[in-house]
Amino acid sequence: MTALEPQPDGCFAPVIAVSQTRGDLILVCEHASNSFPAPWGDLGLGPDQRQAHIAWDPGALGLMQALARRLDASTIHATVSRLIYDCNRAPDMPGAMPARSEIHDVPGNANLSDASRLARTRAVYLPFHAALHGMIAEQIAQGRRPTVITIHSFTPVYFGQARAVEFGVIHDADDRLACAILALAKAQTDLICGLNAPYSAADDVTHTLRLQAIPYGLVNAMLEIRNDLISTPAAQEAMADRLAPVLAAALAQMTEA
Amino acid sequence: MTALEPQPDGCFAPVIAVSQTRGDLILVCEHASNSFPAPWGDLGLGPDQRQAHIAWDPGALGLMQALARRLDASTIHATVSRLIYDCNRAPDMPGAMPARSEIHDVPGNANLSDASRLARTRAVYLPFHAALHGMIAEQIAQGRRPTVITIHSFTPVYFGQARAVEFGVIHDADDRLACAILALAKAQTDLICGLNAPYSAADDVTHTLRLQAIPYGLVNAMLEIRNDLISTPAAQEAMADRLAPVLAAALAQMTEA
Numbered sequence: 001m002t003a004l005e006p007q008p009d010g011c012f013a014p015v016i017a018v019s020q021t022r023g024d025l026i027l028v029c030e031h032a033s034n035s036f037p038a039p040w041g042d043l044g045l046g047p048d049q050r051q052a053h054i055a056w057d058p059g060a061l062g063l064m065q066a067l068a069r070r071l072d073a074s075t076i077h078a079t080v081s082r083l084i085y086d087c088n089r090a091p092d093m094p095g096a097m098p099a100r101s102e103i104h105d106v107p108g109n110a111n112l113s114d115a116s117r118l119a120r121t122r123a124v125y126l127p128f129h130a131a132l133h134g135m136i137a138e139q140i141a142q143g144r145r146p147t148v149i150t151i152h153s154f155t156p157v158y159f160g161q162a163r164a165v166e167f168g169v170i171h172d173a174d175d176r177l178a179c180a181i182l183a184l185a186k187a188q189t190d191l192i193c194g195l196n197a198p199y200s201a202a203d204d205v206t207h208t209l210r211l212q213a214i215p216y217g218l219v220n221a222m223l224e225i226r227n228d229l230i231s232t233p234a235a236q237e238a239m240a241d242r243l244a245p246v247l248a249a250a251l252a253q254m255t256e257a
Numbered sequence: 258m259t260a261l262e263p264q265p266d267g268c269f270a271p272v273i274a275v276s277q278t279r280g281d282l283i284l285v286c287e288h289a290s291n292s293f294p295a296p297w298g299d300l301g302l303g304p305d306q307r308q309a310h311i312a313w314d315p316g317a318l319g320l321m322q323a324l325a326r327r328l329d330a331s332t333i334h335a336t337v338s339r340l341i342y343d344c345n346r347a348p349d350m351p352g353a354m355p356a357r358s359e360i361h362d363v364p365g366n367a368n369l370s371d372a373s374r375l376a377r378t379r380a381v382y383l384p385f386h387a388a389l390h391g392m393i394a395e396q397i398a399q400g401r402r403p404t405v406i407t408i409h410s411f412t413p414v415y416f417g418q419a420r421a422v423e424f425g426v427i428h429d430a431d432d433r434l435a436c437a438i439l440a441l442a443k444a445q446t447d448l449i450c451g452l453n454a455p456y457s458a459a460d461d462v463t464h465t466l467r468l469q470a471i472p473y474g475l476v477n478a479m480l481e482i483r484n485d486l487i488s489t490p491a492a493q494e495a496m497a498d499r500l501a502p503v504l505a506a507a508l509a510q511m512t513e514a
Contacts, residue, residue: 091398114399121398141348141378142371
C-alpha cells in the first residue's frame with residue numbers, strides 16, 4: 001500500500017434520493033456503507049472489522065431512509081467505507097483516512113502518500129460534497145430554504161467504556177435546531193438524550209454542517225443514535241416512529257422563528 | 258425572457274491556472290468576464306452597459322494574473338458576466354441574478370422564473386464553486402494550507418458619488434490576513450486604503466470566502482481596487498508591482514503565526 005496504492009479509475013459517487021413532494025429537508029449519511037471496493041480493497045482488515053462500527057455507522061442508512069419516508073425528505077449517502085475516506089472529515093483531518101480507529105490499526109491507511117490521499121479525496125470526498133452542494137444550491141435557487149440533518153450511529157462500548165446515552169444531538173455554530181430537537185426528544189420520548197454527546201464539534205465531527213449548511217445560514221443539526229437500538233430493519237423503523245414526530249415538531253418551530 | 262428563457266446546453270466552467278511551483282496561494286476572480294454567451298445573450302443591455310462595471314470588474318482579471326506571476330499563485334476566474342450569474346453570491350441573494358444593478362435595469366433578469374434561476378445556478382455557480390473546492394481540497398489533501406484571496410475592482414463613481422478609497426481590504430469572520438494587508442499597504446504604498454471599504458461582509462460580498470475558506474480555517478481576504486487605477490494592461494502590471502510585495506509580506510506574517 002502507501003506509495004504503491006493503486007489509483008481509482010473513477011469516482012465513487014454518493015446515492016441521492018429526491019423527495020417526490022418537494023420537501024425541504026435534506027438528510028445526509030456520510031457513514032452509510034461498509035463497502036471496500038477496488039482499487040483499495042479491505043485495507044488489510046478482517047471480516048469482523050469490516051462489519052464493525054469503525055468501518056461504518058451500522059443502522060444509520062436504514063434509519064435515515066425510514067425517517068425520509070415519514071418526513072418527505074431528500075437523502076444522500078456515501079457508498080464506500082469511512083475508512084477509505086470519511087466524508088464527514090476535511091482531507092487534512094486525522095479521521096479522514098485514519099491509520100488507527102478506536103483500538104484497531106488500519107494497515108492499508110498506514111503512511112499514506114500524498115498521492116494516495118489526493119486520489120481518495122478526488123474519488124470519494126469531492127464527488128460527495130459536490131453532490132450535496134448541488135442539492136442545497138438548487139433548492140436555494142428556487143426560493144426554498146433546506147434544512148440539513150446528518151444521521152449517524154455510535155457504538156455502545158468505546159475504548160472499553162459503556163455509553164449510557166442513546167440519542168445524541170450535536171451542533172456546530174448554529175444550535176437552534178439541535179436545542180429544539182433535544183428539548184422535544186426529552187419531552188416526547190423515553191430515550192436517554194445528550195447534547196453534543198457522545199461527540200461534539202470540538203472533535204471535528206461537524207465538517208459537513210460547517211461546509212454545507214453554515215455558509216448559507218441554513219438550519220442544521222447532527223443526530224447520533226446508539227447502534228444497538230437500530231441493529232435490524234424493524235428496529236430502524238421503530239426508532240423512526242419515535243424520532244420522526246420529534247424532528248417534525250422541531251422543524252415546525254424553526255419555520256415559525 | 259423569464260419563464261421562456263432558453264436553457265443552457267451545458268455548463269460554463271471557470272478557467273483554472275495552477276502554479277507551476279506548487280505555490281499555496283489561490284487567487285479568485287469571480288467578476289473577470291463581461292461575456293454574455295448564448296442562450297442568455299445580452300440580457301437586453303446595450304454595448305456601453307456590457308462594458309461597464311455592472312457587467313464585470315474591469316481590470317480585475319489582468320491584475321490577478323499579474324499578481325499570480327509575481328506570487329507563484331494558482332488562479333481561477335469565471336467566464337460569464339456577473340449579471341448572468343454572480344459567483345460571489347449565493348443563489349438566493351438579490352445580487353446573484355440582479356434585475357437592477359446600481360442605476361441600470363437588467364431586462365433579461367426581470368421576474369426570472371425558478372426554472373431560469375435553477376438553470377443558471379447549475380450552469381455557472383455550481384461548476385465555479387466545484388472547481389474552486391477541488392483546488393482547495395486537493396491542496397489540503399497533500400498537507401498544504403492554501404490561502405484564498407479574491408480580487409475585485411470597483412467603480413470610481415457609484416450612484417453619482419465619487420469614491421476616494423483606492424484600495425479596499427475586506428474580511429469575513431477571519432480578519433487576520435485582511436488586517437495584515439491593510440497595515441502593510443498603508444506603510445509601504447501611498448494608496449488611499451480602507452478596511453471593509455467600499456463594501457463589507459454585511460453587504461453579502463464575502464460569499465466565496467465564507468463558502469470556501471472559512472469552513473477549512475484557511476487564511477483569506479478580499480481585495481478591491483478602484484478600476485480607474487487598473488484600466489490598462491500596463492496599469493495592471495504597475496499595480497501588481499505595488500501590491501505583490503504587500504501581499505507577500507502579509508502572507509509571511511501568516512506563516513509565522
